[in-house]
Each structure stands twice: as structure tokens, then as C-alpha cells.
Amino acid sequence: MTVDSPEKVLAPVLSAFWDQPNSWTLETYRRHEGYEGLRKAFAMRPDDLIALVKDSGLRGRGGAGFPTGMKWQFIPQGDDKPHYLVVNADESEPGTCKDIPLMFANPHALIEGIVIACYAIRSHHAFIYVRGEVVPVLRRIHHAVAEAYQAGYLGKNIQGTGFDLELTVHAGAGAYICGEETALLDSLEGRRGQPRLRPPFPAVAGLYACPTVVNNVESIASVPSILVRGKEWFRSMGSEKSPGFTLYSLSGHVANPGQYEAPLGVTLRQLLGISGGMRPGHRLKFWTPGGSSTPLLTDEHLDVPLDYEGVGAAGSMLGTKALQCFDETTCVVRAVTRWTEFYAHESCGKCTPCREGTYWLVQLLRDIEAGKGKHEDLDKLNDIADNINGKSFCALGDGAASPIFSSLKYFREEYEEHVTGRGCPFDPARSTAWADDNNHFTASQGVLAK
CATH class of the missing domain: 1.20.1440.230 (NADH-ubiquinone oxidoreductase 51kDa subunit, iron-sulphur binding domain)
Structure with missing residues (x-):
């Protein structure tokens, strides 16, 4: 098997400077075209900005893949009600781990995207709903928000445009159900997090019964680069129906787990090829394309394009691109x-x-x-x-x-x-399936071992 070079497979945009010192600071972000997208957005009419995001083909990166621009377009205008943007950062899906490192290493991409989105939907108050357990990430976001306020990217009369925006960071209490957008809204309002009956949809009656857009972290953070480099650049990656770049979270029994940012449509075979493959001496048995809530696939699906249509045709869902890989020692x-x-x-x-x-x-x-x-x-x-x-x-x-x-x-x-067999064939007491020739893996160290 020929292995593609990382340069041919990867497309680092959100993760382009995660490895640089103090990548989370405003100073570092500005050195990498930070807030240039916001400047261009303010030169446009809000409706034209929504049309640009819609034409780019950006789809929600939180799981469902709903077109982001279309979601913004659903917000009614001239209704004399406050409009809200809520960023769903309650990452809880087993195996999903892209939004947390994104906020930790590059929080200003999210903040810039929030300001752009709020300007487009004519919102003057936005919320970031973050899992309360990830204290280091909360500290990073609070620090970045304070920097943005001080630099005039948040607050009153942003950059002299006359546009006002308040941003609230809210720490959730650690319930997986609050990742569902309407349960998140109930939690944000101080009630028990449970899904709401729809209709009405959040775009009509969301937070505080007002028009609300709920977007994933990666969806919003991807918007500034589209403003800076153009919708044609964004559409040059991925496929016609699934354009652009995204973060793939590779985990499990792989040699080098981590975040791999690539165009939509890359295959697991390509990602394993550039990441060192499965751990030495073992082979892939099954994997999830989008976290544990998506139907699992097998080694027969290594060449399935990892975009919304390709994974759907294979009988699963792209979801959050959480690629959990399990080898033959796993029950x-x-x-x-x-x-x-x-x-x-x-x-x-x-x-x-x-x-x-x-x-x-x-x-x-x-x-x-x-x-x-x-x-x-x-x-x-x-x-x-x-x-x-x-x-x-x-x-x-x-x-x-x-x-x-x-x-x-x-x-x-x-x-x-x-x-x-009256029991698990992978039980160490009954089988040697868990043994590793190099003693790198034992039952007590197994990912799924009790």
C-alpha cells in the first residue's frame, strides 16, 4: 500500500498553528490573519454575509451536517425580538474530542466566528455553553474573551462600526443530553436539561422564546477563514455536497492518535497511512466514523469517503468525525x-x-x-x-x-x-486473544478492560 504524504492529505486551517507557543493568545492569532475575516464581514450587508456562508456550502460540524448558512437564514427579521446565537460546546459523545482542543489551542477563531455570525443574524448577545468539567478550557476561553473585549472585538461599538455584542461563557453541569440543542437551551435558561417538543423550532422560539441559532464550535470557528480566503477556496476542498475542511479525531488502538485536519472525503486508510496505522502487530477490526452513536463499520470500509454522502451510503453517519479504531483484541x-x-x-x-x-x-x-x-x-x-x-x-x-x-x-x-461458549472469548482467563507478543498490551491496560 502506498502512503500519501501528509501534505497531500491534510489541510490545516483551524489547527495550522496549534503547535506554536501561546497559540491561544490574541497576539498569535493576529499574526495568522486573525480578525481579518471580521473586518471583511463588517464591509458587507448582513444578508449578503448569510448568502456567502450559504454559497460556501459550510455544513454543521456537530453531527447532523445541516447547512450553516441556511440555519442563519431561518432567523426572522423585523420581528422586534432579541436574536441569540448559542454555541454548543457541550462535547460529550464517547470518542468525540475535537471542540475541546480547538477551544484550548485557538479560542479566538471561535470568538471571531461568533462576532461574524451575530452580525449576520442581527444578534447582540451570544452564549458559549461549555462542559463544566473542562476547567482548563474554560479558563482559556475566559482569557480570550477578556482579550477580545479589551481589543474592541466585543462590547459596545465594535471596531467603530456601531455594532454591539455581549458574549457570555456558561459552564454546563455535565449532562450528555444537553448536547441536544433544545435541552441545552432549557439548561441555559436554568431549567432541567430535557429536549423540547418541536415545532416551534429554535429559529422561531429558542432561548427565552426568541429567535435563536444553535451552532457547533467547529462550524462557527470555520467561518472566518471563508471570509478571508473566499467561498471558492473553501469549495475547492471536499466534494460538491460536502465541501471544505474538517477535524478528524483519530483514537483507539492506533499508533498516533490525535486531531487530523483534512478535506471532507478523505478515507480512514489515508489517515491511518499518515498517522502510523494501527498499533504494531495488530489489525483493524471495527471503527466508528462519528462517535459511538453512529453505526460501526469494519475493515471492509477503509476506503469509504469520510463525507456526509459517502458514510451515509456505507450505512453509517459521519457525525462528529470521531474515528475510534479497535483492533482484533477487542470484544x-x-x-x-x-x-x-x-x-x-x-x-x-x-x-x-x-x-x-x-x-x-x-x-x-x-x-x-x-x-x-x-x-x-x-x-x-x-x-x-x-x-x-x-x-x-x-x-x-x-x-x-x-x-x-x-x-x-x-x-x-x-x-x-x-x-x-458461556462467556467472552476475549476474557484473559479463557483466551490469549488479549496477549501482545511485545508485552505492550495486557488486560489491565486494555482500553475496554474493567
Whole structure:
């Protein structure tokens, strides 16, 4: 296999200077065209700015891939109501780890994008909803916001344009459900984070019942570069329906995990090729293209284009581009059980299919993993997942069902082996599958080991 050079595969934009000293400061950001996009934005009419972002083809980087410009366009104008921008920085998906390092290393890209977006949708108050556990990131953002206020990029009469904007950084309390945009809005208003019934949609009645745009961190942070370099430059990367660059989070049993910024449409084979591949002596068994809530794929899908259409055609979702890679020492049943335990724990309990369904999925999976399962339990797993999928109040239920469906599709034999063999074939007490010839990996060090 020929390995493409990093220069041919990667397209560092947001991550271009993460490795430089004090990359998070205003001084460093200005040296890399910082706030040039804002200057160009202020020279445009808000409606023209929305049209530019729409024409660029930028799609939401938070999972669903909804066109960013179109979301901005939904905000009604002339309604005499306050408009709000809320940045969803409540990164909680197992395996997803792109927004946290982005905010930690380059927070001013997010702040500049926020000012541009607020100018476009005619908003004068924006919020960043961050997970409260990531204290170092919160400190970085607060420091960057203070720098932006002092330099006149936030506050009253920004850069002498007459445009005013207040930016509030809000620390969430650590609930996965608050990554769902309407649950986030309820939490931001001081209520229990639970999804809202829609319609009305946030664009009409969002935060404080006013028109609101909710965007992902990476979506907003990508906007300044489009202003600086143009929509044609942005569209020169990726595909027609999935243009531009994005951050791929490579983790798991790989030689060099990390953030790899590349055009949409790159393949996992290419990313593994430039990152050193799987850990020495091991091969890829299964992987997730967008975090644990997306249907898992196998080594047969190494050449699937990692864009919204390519991954969708392969039967999964691009999601947050969280590429969790597992090798042949990993028990699929064990991995899916751990993910399902997470979803059962994080279910808000508002709807019956998710609240009850995830609970029973966990009971069945634990029995199967422990060797107490029956053959009919496999069909029961599939049936319960089907009763959750598409029937829960929000997408958490769909995310919990995805690993069930896909793992049964590709690895049903492994489930059956747990039943017939009365336990996990990857258990160190029963098998040598977890042993590493070089003693680099033992059961006590395993990613999924208890």
C-alpha cells in the first residue's frame, strides 16, 4: 500500500498553528490573519454575509451536517425580538474530542466566528455553553474573551462600526443530553436539561422564546477563514455536497492518535497511512466514523469517503468525525455494552422508549457478555433497539440503537459465541486473544478492560 504524504492529505486551517507557543493568545492569532475575516464581514450587508456562508456550502460540524448558512437564514427579521446565537460546546459523545482542543489551542477563531455570525443574524448577545468539567478550557476561553473585549472585538461599538455584542461563557453541569440543542437551551435558561417538543423550532422560539441559532464550535470557528480566503477556496476542498475542511479525531488502538485536519472525503486508510496505522502487530477490526452513536463499520470500509454522502451510503453517519479504531483484541460485545451503559445512564428519562429501552438493552448485554445469555436474547436485542430507534423524543435513543444494529449485522457470530461458549472469548482467563507478543498490551491496560 502506498502512503500519501501528509501534505497531500491534510489541510490545516483551524489547527495550522496549534503547535506554536501561546497559540491561544490574541497576539498569535493576529499574526495568522486573525480578525481579518471580521473586518471583511463588517464591509458587507448582513444578508449578503448569510448568502456567502450559504454559497460556501459550510455544513454543521456537530453531527447532523445541516447547512450553516441556511440555519442563519431561518432567523426572522423585523420581528422586534432579541436574536441569540448559542454555541454548543457541550462535547460529550464517547470518542468525540475535537471542540475541546480547538477551544484550548485557538479560542479566538471561535470568538471571531461568533462576532461574524451575530452580525449576520442581527444578534447582540451570544452564549458559549461549555462542559463544566473542562476547567482548563474554560479558563482559556475566559482569557480570550477578556482579550477580545479589551481589543474592541466585543462590547459596545465594535471596531467603530456601531455594532454591539455581549458574549457570555456558561459552564454546563455535565449532562450528555444537553448536547441536544433544545435541552441545552432549557439548561441555559436554568431549567432541567430535557429536549423540547418541536415545532416551534429554535429559529422561531429558542432561548427565552426568541429567535435563536444553535451552532457547533467547529462550524462557527470555520467561518472566518471563508471570509478571508473566499467561498471558492473553501469549495475547492471536499466534494460538491460536502465541501471544505474538517477535524478528524483519530483514537483507539492506533499508533498516533490525535486531531487530523483534512478535506471532507478523505478515507480512514489515508489517515491511518499518515498517522502510523494501527498499533504494531495488530489489525483493524471495527471503527466508528462519528462517535459511538453512529453505526460501526469494519475493515471492509477503509476506503469509504469520510463525507456526509459517502458514510451515509456505507450505512453509517459521519457525525462528529470521531474515528475510534479497535483492533482484533477487542470484544465487540464488551464495547457495545459499555456504550449502551453510557446511554442508559445519560438518558434524561423524558420518553418511555429511551428510558425503558436503554435499561433493558443493558440488562441483556450484561448477561450475554457474562455468558448468561440465550440465543433468543439476540433477537430480543434487535427488537428492543427497533422499538427505540425513531420513536424516542430526541436522537439519544437513535444513537443508543445504532451500535446494537450494526454490531449484530457485522459480528453476530461473536454474540453467538458468547452464548454457546458461556462467556467472552476475549476474557484473559479463557483466551490469549488479549496477549501482545511485545508485552505492550495486557488486560489491565486494555482500553475496554474493567
